[in-house]
Amino acid sequence: MSTPDVQETIAAVRSACLQYDGHDPLDEAVALALKHHGTDGASVAVADGGFALVRHDELTLAVAPQARRRGLAGRLLTEVAPAARAWSHGDHPGAAALAARRGWRRTRDLWVMRRPTSIPLPELVAPDGIRVRGYRDADAEQVLAVNAAAFAHHPEQGSLDATGLAERMAEPWWDPAGLVIAADADDRVLAFHWTKQHDAALGEVYVVAVGPNAQGRGLGRVVTLAGLHHLAGLGVAEVLLYVESDNAPAVRLYGSLGFEHAARDTHVQYSA
Incomplete structure (x- = not known):
């Protein structure tokens, strides 16, 4: 064929x-x-x-x-x-x-968690010395580096390279304002939240990454919240995300922001 x-x-x-x-x-x-x-x-x-x-x-x-x-x-x-x-x-x-x-064995459960934007969001407060801003073309190399370090043990996300980044940025949903950066006083990228707007009603927490040298400072919550404010401002009714079911810290973070998981929203990986 x-x-x-x-x-x-x-x-x-x-x-x-x-x-x-x-x-x-x-x-x-x-x-x-x-x-x-x-x-x-x-x-x-x-x-x-x-x-x-x-x-x-x-x-x-x-x-x-x-x-x-x-x-x-x-x-x-x-x-x-x-x-x-x-x-x-x-x-x-x-x-x-x-x-x-x-x-084949069931080896991974990937959850979809959802929250309606009708739930009020907490105010965004960035730590001292941290600036939250949108993506710039000059950030590409640092975003890839933070992504690779944050997802070093993740079989899919950790392999993102410049070609994969360019392919995603060529998609109709790409919006530089929707890739939220947390940068330090020297404008170094410490963490980011890449959001996606699927359509007028649905948004996504696409990728949240915090560099290992910036962990423990609450930046994951900061960029997640900043991205949620961005999506809410676009007028979507619901935001979804994907998270490994055994990633307890991430599940707790998302749960604290109003995300919930339903059993039907489970993706399963089988291994030979």
């Missing part, structure tokens, strides 16, 4: 799953890779109503609602390279059953 046909099939299955399940079967990294690089470097199998894609040892598999319970997922898996990891966006029971049949 030609690459355009593969992309069309993936797009159609993605749309059907999103409409039926309420969850996108492609995470942002996979979607951006397809947008900018197509299926280059990936092992791909497609069929009427489904696809499987393996890139960097990670599986993305989706079957449209009308094609489920026919063994299609299992057949697609036999046609792609072996994978070490796979995500189930929305903790789908079909994914759990498939993982059990293959002997």
Whole structure:
């Protein structure tokens, strides 16, 4: 099957799953890779109503609602390279059953937490010597450095490089004012909160990062709160975020700011 046909099939299955399940079967990294690089470097199998894609040892598999319970997922898996990891966006029971049949273990739970902007926000008060401002082009190198240090053990976010940064900044939602910086008196980037506005009603706490040398000063809360004020000022009705379920300090921080998690808002990673 030609690459355009593969992309069309993936797009159609993605749309059907999103409409039926309420969850996108492609995470942002996979979607951006397809947008900018197509299926280059990936092992791909497609069929009427489904696809499987393996890139960097990670599986993305989706079957449209009308094609489920026919063994299609299992057949697609036999046609792609072996994978070490796979995500189930929305903790789908079909994914759990498939993982059990293959002997894959549930190894990560990624929570979505949400808060309505109707909940009043605390006043933003920055520590002495800290300036909170929007992103400038000259900040790119420092933002990447803070991100790499803060997420050194995070398998997805920690790998962000200049190319990945540029790809995200080329997206329609990019807004330099929405990447909130906490800088010191010498204008060095200590922490940041990158926000995303999905549409008129929905915003996201996209990335919050605090450099290791700036931890313990409350800057995570400062930049998170600054970003929430920014999103509220845009008029969105709700803000969501993604957080590892076992990241207790982050869950406490977000909970203290009015975010809540519902069981249906859980994404699961399985490992071979």
